[in-house]
Amino acid sequence: MNYSISEENYLKAIYLLQSDGNLVTTNALALELETSASSVTDMLKKLKQKKLLHYQPYRGFKLSMDGRKVALDIVRRHRLWEYFLSEKLKFKWDEVHELAEELEHVNNKKLTDRLDEYLGHPKFDPHGDPIPDSFGKMVKTPLIKLSQLTENKTAEVYNVGNQSTEILHLLKHHKIQIGTRLEVKRIFPFDHSMEIKVKSLSPITISEQLAENIYVKIL
Amino acid sequence: MNYSISEENYLKAIYLLQSDGNLVTTNALALELETSASSVTDMLKKLKQKKLLHYQPYRGFKLSMDGRKVALDIVRRHRLWEYFLSEKLKFKWDEVHELAEELEHVNNKKLTDRLDEYLGHPKFDPHGDPIPDSFGKMVKTPLIKLSQLTENKTAEVYNVGNQSTEILHLLKHHKIQIGTRLEVKRIFPFDHSMEIKVKSLSPITISEQLAENIYVKIL
DNA sequence: AATTATTTTTAGGTTTGTCTAAAATAATAT
DNA sequence: ATATTATTTTAGACAAACCTAAAAATAATT
Ligand SMILES: [Mn+2]
Ligand SMILES: [Mn+2]
Ligand SMILES: [Mn+2]
Ligand SMILES: [Mn+2]
Numbered sequence: 001m002n003y004s005i006s007e008e009n010y011l012k013a014i015y016l017l018q019s020d021g022n023l024v025t026t027n028a029l030a031l032e033l034e035t036s037a038s039s040v041t042d043m044l045k046k047l048k049q050k051k052l053l054h055y056q057p058y059r060g061f062k063l064s065m066d067g068r069k070v071a072l073d074i075v076r077r078h079r080l081w082e083y084f085l086s087e088k089l090k091f092k093w094d095e096v097h098e099l100a101e102e103l104e105h106v107n108n109k110k111l112t113d114r115l116d117e118y119l120g121h122p123k124f125d126p127h128g129d130p131i132p133d134s135f136g137k138m139v140k141t142p143l144i145k146l147s148q149l150t151e152n153k154t155a156e157v158y159n160v161g162n163q164s165t166e167i168l169h170l171l172k173h174h175k176i177q178i179g180t181r182l183e184v185k186r187i188f189p190f191d192h193s194m195e196i197k198v199k200s201l202s203p204i205t206i207s208e209q210l211a212e213n214i215y216v217k218i219l
Numbered sequence: 220m221n222y223s224i225s226e227e228n229y230l231k232a233i234y235l236l237q238s239d240g241n242l243v244t245t246n247a248l249a250l251e252l253e254t255s256a257s258s259v260t261d262m263l264k265k266l267k268q269k270k271l272l273h274y275q276p277y278r279g280f281k282l283s284m285d286g287r288k289v290a291l292d293i294v295r296r297h298r299l300w301e302y303f304l305s306e307k308l309k310f311k312w313d314e315v316h317e318l319a320e321e322l323e324h325v326n327n328k329k330l331t332d333r334l335d336e337y338l339g340h341p342k343f344d345p346h347g348d349p350i351p352d353s354f355g356k357m358v359k360t361p362l363i364k365l366s367q368l369t370e371n372k373t374a375e376v377y378n379v380g381n382q383s384t385e386i387l388h389l390l391k392h393h394k395i396q397i398g399t400r401l402e403v404k405r406i407f408p409f410d411h412s413m414e415i416k417v418k419s420l421s422p423i424t425i426s427e428q429l430a431e432n433i434y435v436k437i438l
Numbered sequence: 439a440a441t442t443a444t445t446t447t448t449a450g451g452t453t454t455g456t457c458t459a460a461a462a463t464a465a466t467a468t
Numbered sequence: 469a470t471a472t473t474a475t476t477t478t479a480g481a482c483a484a485a486c487c488t489a490a491a492a493a494t495a496a497t498t
Contacts, residue, residue: 006455026476039456041477046454058463058476089333102325111318114308225485245446258486260447265484277446277493 005105008074009033010043011052012104014063015071023060072136073112078104079125079132080115086126087119093126093177094168109134128159128178128215144218146184147192147211154183155216162213171214174204181219224324227293228252229262230271231323233282234290242279291355292331297323298344298351299334305345306338312345312396313387328353347378347397347434363437365403366411366430373402378434386432393423400438 003011013032017024026044030037044061047053052067063071081103082096091099113134116122122131123139130138143158157180160167171177175198185203186195192208222230232251236243245263249256263280266272271286282290300322301315310318332353335341342358344350349357362377376399379386390396394417404414404422411427 004454027474035455036457037476038458038478042455085330089330089337091329091333095329099325099327099330102327103322106318106321108318108321110310110314111304111308114310118308223484246444254485255487256446257448257488261485 002107003070006043007047008070008105008107010040010047011063011067011071012074012078014053014061015068015075018062021062023062025060069136072132073107074104076116076132076134076136077107077112079129080112080119080122082125082127083119083122083131084115087122094165094172096126097163124178126178127163128157141217143215145212146182146194146196146214146216147208149184149216149218151184151187154181154219156181156219157214158217159215160213161215167210167213170210174198174206175201176214182216221326222289225262226266227289227324227326229259229266230282230286230290231293231297233272233280234287234294237281240281242281244279288355291351292326293323295335295351295353295355296326296331298348299331299338299341301344301346302338302341302350303334306341313384313391315345316382345397346382347376360436362434364431365401365413365415365433365435366427368403368435368437370403370406373400373438374435375400375438376433377436380432380434386429389429390433393417393425394420395433401435 010029010033013029014024017028017032026037026040030040033040044053044055047067048055048061052064052070053061054064055061078100081100085091085096085099086093116131116134121133125131130140132138141158145161146155146157149155157176157178159178160171176182180198182199183197184194185197188194188205192211193205194208194211195203195205197203229248229252232248233243236247236251245256245259249259252259263272263274266286267274267280271283271289272280273283274280297319300319304310304315304318305312335353340352341350349359351357360377364380365374365376368374376395376397378397379390395401399417401418402416404416406413407424411430412424413427413430414422414424416422
């Protein structure tokens with residue numbers, strides 16, 4: 001019923017990695033959590049024993065129903081705190097993740113629900129990710145990657161598929177954030193880089209790698 | 220520069236126990252932290268090595284200047300979160316301590332300062348304890364124990380010298396809280412119990428033990 | 439001052455979460 | 469099909485924070 005900070009970090013990371021339902025690998029999780037593969041294996045055994053995980057040695061793993069429920073609650077707390085930090089304490093959207101990474105581990109249902117209420121039951125965190133409600137339900141928006149757009153399409157930025165400070169700094173430099181409207185001007189076949197126009201600024205060119213990590217809604 | 224949750228809990232407990240500057244004993248700290256005396260000794264060695272403590276084996280201990288500084292910062296975070304929970308999330312004053320006990324360990328100067336600012340730089344937490352500012356400074360009010368009052372004196376409750384849920388529940392039952400005005404009607408020499416009148420309610424009798432733990436300002 | 443009681447420390451273990459290096463298994467290439 | 473490479477697990481260790489039981493130091497009594 002109550003999990004350690006480490007267990008919680010593992011559960012959340014597995015949830016995020018498996019998003020589309022496929023199995024997660026030991027190495028992928030080790031990379032995500034910046035730890036060794038052997039540490040991951042140790043934890044997998046423990047989480048399996050607690051029935052939070054479906055895990056066959058060497059074959060990969062994914063969360064059980066129970067594990068998913070726990071993970072969704074951690075994600076809920078994480079994103080609510082991010083919203084609080086951004087909305088109430090005026091932190092920039094690239095500063096909130098690191099702090100929420102700690103606040104998420106204060107596990108108290110009444111606190112979470114009161115915070116949710118105080119914030120007005122927000123549906124999205126500052127990065128555009130949906131916030132699960134107390135039943136684990138959340139809205140899903142039909143988002144596509146910026147890299148999937150064709151020339152002359154206009155779209156609004158809704159989400160970023162990667163929370164590293166590196167990408168957030170790059171986005172800041174390009175003056176791209178959640179809610180930004182942009183127009184695809186050209187796509188260069190050689191490296192699939194894109195020329196885009198953000199608001200009334202002069203056009204900029206972004207890499208395919210970056211476009212792969214920006215989720216938008218077509219306007 | 221960065222301490223574990225356990226180290227922080229020890230530092231804060233030592234700070235609170237030594238309040239008036241005298242040495243703290245191993246057993247007193249073990250009692251406060253609900254742990255064994257041998258565990259306390261282990262931690263004392265570590266904190267001494269980190270120069271946060273003045274400690275002579277068998278003789279007792281107290282915080283060094285550095286240790287006091289760290290402890291004050293933890294106390295600051297604890298009391299700011301208590302204020303937040305009480306003021307913004309509408310928690311009752313007997314519910315906030317337990318939650319703040321966890322939130323206090325999220326150690327980030329910018330977060331603490333932003334929270335302080337967001338709350339309007341409050342001077343007292345919901346239990347009437349002063350909140351240190353970012354330099355560790357706090358106001359000190361000239362409070363006396365309710366048990367020190369004489370008959371027919373009127374006073375206002377400012378603080379409770381004990382954060383146990385037991386005392387908070389008893390106070391709730393007697394309808395006594397921070398800010399309550401009360402009048403001492405009679406003091407019974409046999410057991411030093413006190414008859415007091417709270418607002419316009421009919422008089423009640425409280426034990427000496429309780430009166431020892433209620434701090435008031437004479438009106 | 440000697441004995442007894444209390445307090446504190448030490449000795450030796452346990453659990454959790456981590457690590458490196460070696461062994462086992464699976465995937466890929468020849 | 470075998471050999472090579474990559475991935476994953478196991479083996480064995482370590483640090484942090486806790487424990488109980490025994491020993492040592494201090495304090496209180498007689
Ligand atoms: Mn975390
Ligand atoms: Mn987020
Ligand atoms: Mn605490
Ligand atoms: Mn308090």
